[in-house]
Amino acid sequence: MINNNERLSNLTRLLREMKMSVMADHLSDIYTNQSNQNLSTLDILEKIITEESDTRSRNKKERYRKAANLSVINARLENLIYSSKRKLKPETIEQLSTNNYILSNNNVIIQGATGTGKSYIACALINHAIDNGYTGLFFRMTDLLSKLQQADYNNNLDRLLKKISRTDILVIDDFLLTNTTEQEQKYLMEVFEIRSREKSLILCSQMTSVEWHKKLGGGAIADAILDRAVSKSYKIFLEGESLRKIK
Template identity: 55%
Template sequence: MTTTSPNKRLEELTQKLRQMRLPIMAAQLRAIYTEESVDSRTPLDLLEQLVTEEFYTRKQNAIDRNRKKAKLSNTTAHLGDIHHSPERKINAQVLEQLATNQYIYSQRNVIIQGATGTGKSYMANALANHALEASYTVRYFRMTELLNELHLAELEHEMTKRLKQLTKVDILVIDDFLLTPTSELEQKYLMEVFELRNRSKPLILCSQMSTAEWHKKLGGGAIADAILDRAISNAYQLIIEGSSQRRVPSTGSKNND
């Protein structure tokens, strides 16, 4: 009976791993085989090393794919880089709570308010990046962009499909929310989105307007009442005050809209 050489067995194993779509494990196996200390480790140690490398590589690749799909306006925004100067009056306790990502699985919306340039978009992107690193999925829109996409989907008879996509994502970020008044059709679109995500997946809304002003921007009727109820009830609110961060000298981070 012919005995297969170790090198031949290694080659066959790595080929099988690649066929199983485990390329990192295949590369790691080859690297381990050349190490002098391999004989001193238990089979469980070796298996743990192989599996761990494959697991974390796949996890990081998934995070990178999700980050690309999120289409954030700032892919480097980080919660640790947010300026906490006294004039901004950022509620640190609320921000710390949001950093736990608990709002995601408790299905609570996040509302970020402040004048132009105060850092609303940066904060929303920082929260989104933080969630992406924890393997959640995110999609970022400016409100006009979202409404245009929904209008196009309706014209192409793909509204159901598009709404399903918007419902599936863990966090939906809507920036420049209600920057301008909305038409009846746009109010209908927003109602569809808010209703489908209500009590299942959170929204992050960035607005220059206070929530008290939203009702008028949404037409002031029954649809406005319904949207506000779904947006505001049990939501975390962060109000950013102070001057525009666009005038703050750069310190390696940009906390502006």
């Protein structure tokens, strides 16, 4: 007859085979701890299933965070600096913290001089979204264009565009600091087109939308990109001294 220790060993082995190692470890801990002897079957199940679920949730968020490639890994909405000089409105951040802009397929445009905290806000928004089960990707514009060009050269452009289309939030930092070539404009048009269907963009830039139009060539492609970027968007305009100088 199989004793309880053997039964426990078999159960933990089965749990590990089903890739539920946290449940297996927690079940062993509960069984060997004398203070748990009076727990009901439901109590035990609740404990081990909750622990497995919580661990998987934490691990998934960490995977999402790592994949997002954030420039400021620990950026958090609760650490944002509000001041009259900076012009950052708490009510705007409160609106964005609901993540409704993601559900509504709206964009966020963050504009301001260098050092005013545009990238930090974008990373904080992604971190907040990841905490709530969403995914994100962060690119500097030069890096994004370089990856698109390389993927195109290697006949992998469709694969990269599919990856860009799947993520819930795409951040393009340092957006349109310099003029773009015709080919770069076409790449950007592809990105903005696939994002405009059902996903959100966060654009961080020192330039105004009028300047964007010029840097996109001033033609039909510029019109199309700006229409997709600006028409459904929350706008944050940052002012004040560089936060880097303040530090």
